[in-house]
Amino acid sequence: MKAIEIRDVHKSFGPVTAVDGLDLDVPEGICLGLLGPNGAGKSTTMRMLTGQAIADSGSIRVLGYDLPEDSKQARAQMGVVPQLDNLDIDVTVEQNLIVFARLYRVDDVPAAVDRALGLARLTDRRDHAVDKLSGGMRRRLLLARGLVHEPKLLLLDEPTVGLDPQIRTELWTLIDALRSRGTTILMSTHYIEEAERLADEVAVMADGKIIARARPDHLIAEHAGEVTAEVYAAPEALARIRSSAEAAGLSVRPAGPAVAVVGIERSTGWEIPDGAVRRASSLEDVFVLLTGEEAE
Ligand SMILES: Nc1ncnc2c1ncn2[C@@H]1O[C@H](COP(=O)(O)OP(=O)(O)OP(=O)(O)O)[C@@H](O)[C@H]1O
Numbered sequence: 674m675k676a677i678e679i680r681d682v683h684k685s686f687g688p689v690t691a692v693d694g695l696d697l698d699v700p701e702g703i704c705l706g707l708l709g710p711n712g713a714g715k716s717t718t719m720r721m722l723t724g725q726a727i728a729d730s731g732s733i734r735v736l737g738y739d740l741p742e743d744s745k746q747a748r749a750q751m752g753v754v755p756q757l758d759n760l761d762i763d764v765t766v767e768q769n770l771i772v773f774a775r776l777y778r779v780d781d782v783p784a785a786v787d788r789a790l791g792l793a794r795l796t797d798r799r800d801h802a803v804d805k806l807s808g809g810m811r812r813r814l815l816l817a818r819g820l821v822h823e824p825k826l827l828l829l830d831e832p833t834v835g836l837d838p839q840i841r842t843e844l845w846t847l848i849d850a851l852r853s854r855g856t857t858i859l860m861s862t863h864y865i866e867e868a869e870r871l872a873d874e875v876a877v878m879a880d881g882k883i884i885a886r887a888r889p890d891h892l893i894a895e896h897a898g899e900v901t902a903e904v905y906a907a908p909e910a911l912a913r914i915r916s917s918a919e920a921a922g923l924s925v926r927p928a929g930p931a932v933a934v935v936g937i938e939r940s941t942g943w944e945i946p947d948g949a950v951r952r953a954s955s956l957e958d959v960f961v962l963l964t965g966e967e968a969e
């Protein structure tokens with residue numbers, strides 16, 4: 674069965690089209706990374722899956738339930754970690770979890786709370802006030818809260834946005850553990866590395882639709898080939914290098930102060946400039962080529 678089936682969904686806010694003919698399937702048991710630049714429509718998609726936003730047209734099925742009619746049943750088996758922290762800061766870590774466990778009508782609330790605390794490695798913080806937690810601990814608590822009822826499907830909207838690298842790595846370990854246990858995960862992100870590390874498959878989203886989707890290594894092979902050459906030079910020289918590579922049929926993308934000529938093995942007609950740095954093509958190359966946005 675598919676955990677998520679989205680067909681030709683549109684959603685506008687006044688004059689702004691947020692989601693524009695979206696088709697997206699998520700099979701059970703995988704982690705799908707929804708990778709897209711700011712404003713691509715990732716959060717709007719997540720919010721439609723939870724029933725917080727209603728599509729203007731198209732169809733959405735989650736865990737076999739049609740939305741929005743049966744969103745309550747679907748929600749009962751879904752865990753949601755929103756992009757913005759909405760924890761209750763007036764109560765303790767444990768109380769935040771108890772409230773959600775009751776809301777989801779979990780049979781054994783204390784056992785569920787203990788399990789979620791353990792998963793998020795917050796057991797020794799259970800009596801702490803939420804506003805005394807570090808940023809990373811708050812994120813882990815948000816994750817624990819989304820897991821308290823052992824959902825079949827987990828929606829993670831930018832799970833590590835704004836966190837420092839060490840805390841980000843810590844959360845990746847946690848998410849990876851959930852993935853290994855077979856929880857189906859849909860995770861939006863605009864961090865390439867996050868998608869690369871955690872996702873079995875990546876769907877690249879831009880302007881409200883999916884523009885490419887495959888395993889990360891397949892996306893790289895298809896769109897960026899094997900080897901990329903990064904060339905650093907003065908702007909005029911870079912412009913010349915860019916046109917010569919494009920004339921030879923190669924894709925070129927900006928890479929900070931350099932240009933990256935992508936998939937150079939695909940053309941024999943381009944002479945690699947002296948001093949160019951050869952490296953393996955990456956998911957970042959794919960992302961920048963497809964979306965036109967420089968990656969984070
Ligand atoms: N409630 C709303 N009212 C008006 N416009 C909205 C609303 N929600 C989203 N939008 C607009 O819809 C578009 C898609 O927004 P969305 O939040 O889904 O993007 P995103 O991919 O999650 O971006 P980010 O990476 O910044 O989180 C944007 O142009 C946004 O301004």
Ligand SMILES: [Mg+2]
Nearest residue numbers: 715716756831
């Ligand atoms: Mg968002």
